[in-house]
Amino acid sequence: MEQFSNSASPLRLITTDVAPAVELARTVEALLVVATQPLSREELAAAAQVDADLIGEALDILTDRYREDASGIVLELVAGGWAFRASSAASEACARLFEKPVEKGLSQAALETLAIVAYLGPITRPEIARIRGVNVDGVIAGLAERGLIAESGREGDYGAIRYRTTPLFERIFGLESLDSLPRVDDVGADVTEIRARLEAVAEKRPA
Amino acid sequence: MPVAVRELELDLDAFEGPFDLLLSLVLREELPLKEVDLAEIVIAFVEHLAGKGELDLDACGEFLVLISALLELKARAMFPEEEAELAELEPEEAAEELARRLAAYRRAKEAAGWLRGRLDERRDLFFRLGPAPGAPKPERRLAPQPPLKLAEALRRLAIEPPAPSTSHMALRFPPTSRFLDRWRSLLRRRTRLDFDQEVEGLSRVEVAVAFLALLELRKQNEIAIAQSAPFAPIRISRADAERSHLWSSSATPPARSA
Numbered sequence: 418m419e420q421f422s423n424s425a426s427p428l429r430l431i432t433t434d435v436a437p438a439v440e441l442a443r444t445v446e447a448l449l450v451v452a453t454q455p456l457s458r459e460e461l462a463a464a465a466q467v468d469a470d471l472i473g474e475a476l477d478i479l480t481d482r483y484r485e486d487a488s489g490i491v492l493e494l495v496a497g498g499w500a501f502r503a504s505s506a507a508s509e510a511c512a513r514l515f516e517k518p519v520e521k522g523l524s525q526a527a528l529e530t531l532a533i534v535a536y537l538g539p540i541t542r543p544e545i546a547r548i549r550g551v552n553v554d555g556v557i558a559g560l561a562e563r564g565l566i567a568e569s570g571r572e573g574d575y576g577a578i579r580y581r582t583t584p585l586f587e588r589i590f591g592l593e594s595l596d597s598l599p600r601v602d603d604v605g606a607d608v609t610e611i612r613a614r615l616e617a618v619a620e621k622r623p624a
Numbered sequence: 625m626p627v628a629v630r631e632l633e634l635d636l637d638a639f640e641g642p643f644d645l646l647l648s649l650v651l652r653e654e655l656p657l658k659e660v661d662l663a664e665i666v667i668a669f670v671e672h673l674a675g676k677g678e679l680d681l682d683a684c685g686e687f688l689v690l691i692s693a694l695l696e697l698k699a700r701a702m703f704p705e706e707e708a709e710l711a712e713l714e715p716e717e718a719a720e721e722l723a724r725r726l727a728a729y730r731r732a733k734e735a736a737g738w739l740r741g742r743l744d745e746r747r748d749l750f751f752r753l754g755p756a757p758g759a760p761k762p763e764r765r766l767a768p769q770p771p772l773k774l775a776e777a778l779r780r781l782a783i784e785p786p787a788p789s790t791s792h793m794a795l796r797f798p799p800t801s802r803f804l805d806r807w808r809s810l811l812r813r814r815t816r817l818d819f820d821q822e823v824e825g826l827s828r829v830e831v832a833v834a835f836l837a838l839l840e841l842r843k844q845n846e847i848a849i850a851q852s853a854p855f856a857p858i859r860i861s862r863a864d865a866e867r868s869h870l871w872s873s874s875a876t877p878p879a880r881s882a
Contacts, residue, residue: 424661501751503749505748505749507749529732547725548732590746591746600734
């Protein structure tokens, strides 16, 4: 689409008269490379001072350019926004240079607690403890320190502190939002099965 | 030299010895608290204070903490535990509740498994992480502060505040026995008394000790106490005239009032 016919500047072979979407894509690309957190469509629009609808077209151009197999940088929609990451082809090289401290060594107890907070949050410590059947104070403190969960108000005015998962949690686990958590299978059948097992144990017990 | 509260010598129906031994026996559940008369311990402590003639605030504080802990323990022991209510669930309901909890836990475990899988899938993905930089904030500037003004402000803070006066707390603890004698002699002459009238003009502490003595007399069944409503006048009367000679030191039983 280059316009060689522009006689006013005969020496310029590359024109600056690019389509507005391409121009906007450059701005969005620049914003994303500076950011350390995913940027939402609204945040990008506010920074670029354009309408949010226009950002979509720019993002289409960028997602096509920055995809696995095509680039070392991949653009993904995660934690409610857009962010760059390294392509998985470069993972070994990345691993030689960087650690992943947030998710490193997450215990089973931590993952169960995290799952409860993600599905049922905001939720208080006593409520989590009731589901897991053990004290969760230490686990909660650990998850908060990693930045995977955070305080989110109190139950009532002076009640227990509630916890929710953070945007970092969504990013680490690659979730667009908490709505993209899969539905945990309805365990209606399990309740009957558990009851049956409980009753079997009760019958064996000497009266 | 103040005597530590724990060394307070006690002579109770259920126990004789120092206070701290009583505490350790109670805590080891070797002495049922239900049988220990806590009011007697309070009386012993008050008399101990009265005997010393000076108010040892540290000892009073420690004593209050210990005796209130004992009172709470005793109160708990006297009422059925809350836990018992849960245990009273019908077996059917209890099984239902247990199954429900196990199912909830199983769901959490399943979700944790999914998260673990997600971590494995993303193990090879690296991205830049950092605190959100946030938009630039307008700089806040303080007006220039002369150093002398700062020093003046600090000097005011450095002055030690005046020691609080405790003069209003220099209390005298009259011995309970004095009021025991007083109530008894009053009742020897009259069959009915009004508490407020009798303690009129006494100090607050004296009123408290007088009341303690009254409770002691009631416990020993020497008197009856009646109060028609909270804060209504407290009426005191002899328990019964027949046994009144038990506390009359005079050989002749007091005459019944007509």
